Amino acid sequence: MKDLFTYLLLNGFILLFSTCNKVDDVPTPNSFPLISVVDIKGNDLLNPENENAIPTEIIRIYYIRNGKPKLQYNSIGQYAYFYLTKHYDTHIIAIQADISAKETTTLIQWNEHDTDTMICRFNDKSRLTKVIYNNEEKWEDPSGRNEPYFTIIK
Numbered sequence: 001m002k003d004l005f006t007y008l009l010l011n012g013f014i015l016l017f018s019t020c021n022k023v024d025d026v027p028t029p030n031s032f033p034l035i036s037v038v039d040i041k042g043n044d045l046l047n048p049e050n051e052n053a054i055p056t057e058i059i060r061i062y063y064i065r066n067g068k069p070k071l072q073y074n075s076i077g078q079y080a081y082f083y084l085t086k087h088y089d090t091h092i093i094a095i096q097a098d099i100s101a102k103e104t105t106t107l108i109q110w111n112e113h114d115t116d117t118m119i120c121r122f123n124d125k126s127r128l129t130k131v132i133y134n135n136e137e138k139w140e141d142p143s144g145r146n147e148p149y150f151t152i153i154k
Contacts (some may be wrong), residue, residue, distance in 0.1 A: 010086070033097060033150070034093075035149075035150060039154060061107070063105070067102070117133070123142070
């Protein structure tokens with residue numbers, strides 16, 4: 001009886017782990033545009049060691065809903081609907097795009113005097129396919145499978 005139990009348990013684990021590597025064709029939303037921010041000389045303005053770095057604690061993210069800006073706040077994380085990380089050797093801000101419609105508008109308020117507009121377009125599978133930043137196309141991928149990464153100058 002013990003051997004039967006061991007046999008069933010072992011086969012159960014093999015079956016469980018053999019299905020873990022299955023590639024699922026169901027797409028997941030790629031809704032975090034990755035933005036590096038540099039000055040005109042190419043200095044990384046998100047690097048806290050840079051004397052001219054943007055103070056990230058004052059950055060605010062707003063979604064435009066029904067024509068009105070709505071402050072986005074994530075009580076779990078340190079920041080409001082964005083996070084800061086490094087992308088290779090560059091500091092970046094990853095902003096959670098509004099995925100409530102096929103085309104959405106997000107405002108990025110860098111400080112009380114500087115706010116940028118980011119328009120995101122999604123395909124039928126809810127994948128991010130285009131980012132328009134301050135009326136300039138910054139990134140496009142009709143498949144929505146590549147990382148939405150671009151640089152802006154401040």
